[in-house]
Amino acid sequence: MSPDDSDGHDLSVRTNPTNKKRSLRLLGGLIVIVVAAQLLTLGLQWLQPPAPPQLLNNPSMLADRRAPTFGAANADVTIYLFSDYACPVCRAMSPDLIKLVASDKGLRIVYRDWPVLSPRSIRAARLAIASKSTGRHAAFDAEVMRHGGSLDDATLHLAATRAGIDWNGLLKDYARDQREIDDLIAQSGSYAHALGFSGTPTLVIGPFLVVGRQSLERLRELVAQARGGLRA
DSSP states (O other), X not given: OOGGGOSSOOOSOOOOHHHHHHHHHHHXXXXXXXXXXXXXXXXXXXXXXXXXXXXXXXGGGGOOTXXXXXXXXXXXXXXXXXXXXXXHHHHHHHHHHHHHHHTOTTEEEEEEEOOOSOHHHHHHHHHHHHGGGGTOHHXXXXXXXXXXXXXXXXXXXXXXXXXXXXXXXXXXXXXXXXHHHHHHHHHHHHHHHHTTOOSSOEEEETTEEEESOOOHHHHHHHHHHHHHTOOO
């Protein structure tokens, strides 16, 4: 007896176009909800008044020769930046940080990548730190922050290309320095937890600890106060 002649049920999987369309609509709706939630979070942070900074004893403990930097090597004020490439607030503040350093020759950023939002942000942080060896970290960081999107390899590859970095060479640099890079990321996470950081972005500007997006004007105020040894 052939399968067509049997009285049993056909167990083969058939695609129902209606169900497929319904699933696609559901997936699209979920994506819209996630994006809307991120935008709402970003908007609320913009509307909130800046929280007063805390004072952090011995901020220089956050220094590490392995961490990428941007700005003056002999800076009199250092910003330790704890951020995540998947964080929309970090990405929104990135252009202001670039402007800040470009306008202040006595300032330096030390990048303490703290990728806590997704496995893809860990991958992005690893490659960003690896890009230090190319001398193009600042360009790569700016491109990922500007065009990060899903942070998949295609996006990171494009960011590397735009930053003037050879993709295959970058992967080899990470493979070579993997233990050191992963240890640096783990150390940043340990500092963040030990100091009670609540999320990204968190900045230590001189002795001042601030959380969340800071306007360019507020960043300049904090740098000036750190430079002058004044309380914010």
